[in-house]
Amino acid sequence: LYEAAFLSGGPRRVADLTLVSMARQRRLLLAHTGWATVVDPRGRDEMERTVIGAIGPEGQSRIAPVRADAASADAVRSIADRLVDAGLAVPDGARSGIAAAVRQVRLASVAVVALGAIALLAPAPSEMPRHLVALWFALPLALSLSCLAIARMEIHPYSRWASPAGQRLLGALTRRTGGTDERTYLTSVAVRGSSAVGEPDLRAAFAHREQHRGRPREEWRGERPGGHGEEHRRPHGRD
Numbered sequence: 613l614y615e616a617a618f619l620s621g622g623p624r625r626v627a628d629l630t631l632v633s634m635a636r637q638r639r640l641l642l643a644h645t646g647w648a649t650v651v652d653p654r655g656r657d658e659m660e661r662t663v664i665g666a667i668g669p670e671g672q673s674r675i676a677p678v679r680a681d682a683a684s685a686d687a688v689r690s691i692a693d694r695l696v697d698a699g700l701a702v703p704d705g706a707r708s709g710i711a712a713a714v715r716q717v718r719l720a721s722v723a724v725v726a727l728g729a730i731a732l733l734a735p736a737p738s739e740m741p742r743h744l745v746a747l748w749f750a751l752p753l754a755l756s757l758s759c760l761a762i763a764r765m766e767i768h769p770y771s772r773w774a775s776p777a778g779q780r781l782l783g784a785l786t787r788r789t790g791g792t793d794e795r796t797y798l799t800s801v802a803v804r805g806s807s808a809v810g811e812p813d814l815r816a817a818f819a820h821r822e823q824h825r826g827r828p829r830e831e832w833r834g835e836r837p838g839g840h841g842e843e844h845r846r847p848h849g850r851d
């Protein structure tokens with residue numbers, strides 16, 4: 613499931629899946645106010661231990677910084693490395709290289725249009741007819757737009773994270789998400805993200821997280837709830 617989550621949505625999807633899985637097992641409380649509270653401090657795998665460690669020794673933290681810390685942890689990088697070695701995930705360098713190349717071609721298209729407009733609207737007389745000037749700039753514009761069209765057809769069907777082989781694997785998983793058991797539910801979360809979460813409280817917790825994304829952890833610490841009900845109090849004993 614962690615591998616499917618990474619192929620579908622990258623490191624943050626893996627963190628989301630871990631949070632949802634632990635919450636459904638009542639080993640982690642995700643409050644609708646956006647706070648995560650540890651109920652059982654014993655992680656059953658490396659990702660769960662990573663999430664518990666990201667919450668911190670006090671056993672309570674905002675969901676947003678927990679998600680960010682868990683997504684950048686060694687456990688997620690290990691998952692990514694295994695998937696890349698298996699040919700299921702796109703290497704990080706390839707992802708950034710493709711994105712940079714597409715941006716450069718887009719900039720080239722804009723530059724051609726701008727230079728062509730300047731050349732056509734320039735008041736200085738030119739010996740070359742205007743339609744030839746327009747044709748001179750139309751050729752590189754057509755080439756750059758063709759490159760963008762080819763890139764869209766070749767890259768668009770695949771996610772940012774999954775290789776073609778990884779996408780085929782995800783397609784097979786998607787066809788199996790019609791059941792009602794726990795694993796099918798978590799598979800749906802892995803493939804579709806928090807939008808597949810059905811419980812209203814969990815959906816509210818993730819929605820609250822989105823509202824506060826990007827703020828530093830120090831600000832979260834200053835907002836620790838006090839007296840907002842039992843949902844924010846960390847249990848002191850183990851099961």
